[in-house]
Amino acid sequence: MGAMIYAGHEIPESISQTVYLIPRKCQWVFTIVMMSVGFLLVPVLMEISTERTQVFAFLMTGGILGVGASPLVAKERNIFHYVCAAVSGIASQVLVALNQPLCLLAWFLYVGYTLFAKDVSRHFFWAEVMCMLTTFVYCFV
Numbered sequence: 001m002g003a004m005i006y007a008g009h010e011i012p013e014s015i016s017q018t019v020y021l022i023p024r025k026c027q028w029v030f031t032i033v034m035m036s037v038g039f040l041l042v043p044v045l046m047e048i049s050t051e052r053t054q055v056f057a058f059l060m061t062g063g064i065l066g067v068g069a070s071p072l073v074a075k076e077r078n079i080f081h082y083v084c085a086a087v088s089g090i091a092s093q094v095l096v097a098l099n100q101p102l103c104l105l106a107w108f109l110y111v112g113y114t115l116f117a118k119d120v121s122r123h124f125f126w127a128e129v130m131c132m133l134t135t136f137v138y139c140f141v
Helices: 002-006 015-021 028-048 051-073 079-099 101-116 120-140
Strands: none
Touching: 015 028, 015 051, 015 120, 028 051, 028 120, 051 079, 079 101, 079 120, 101 120
């Protein structure tokens, strides 16, 4: 994300949009980053989650892996990508809500942003950031 802003691009409409803003020959970096996040989160989430909520950790990871893989199989945005993103975001928040609901208080930052932001085209980006933030906070609390 920082590289995109440094390269002169604005904050994208979603995290996944970065893959379409970088040259085609470098899109594999997005895939590596997304898959690394997914694979590195699984052991931590499995360790700190209850047995009955671990299914959400797997769903979240599957969604992240799908988001990372979709640029390799499609030239444009596709339904598979959006479904994987939705599954990942929803599963991550259900996992956090069932195991450490206080971590969801970070969503107040998003609510504050949506109330005062003039540019509504970035709401989805910040929602994705909040999903990741609450998941990371859950992992480290």
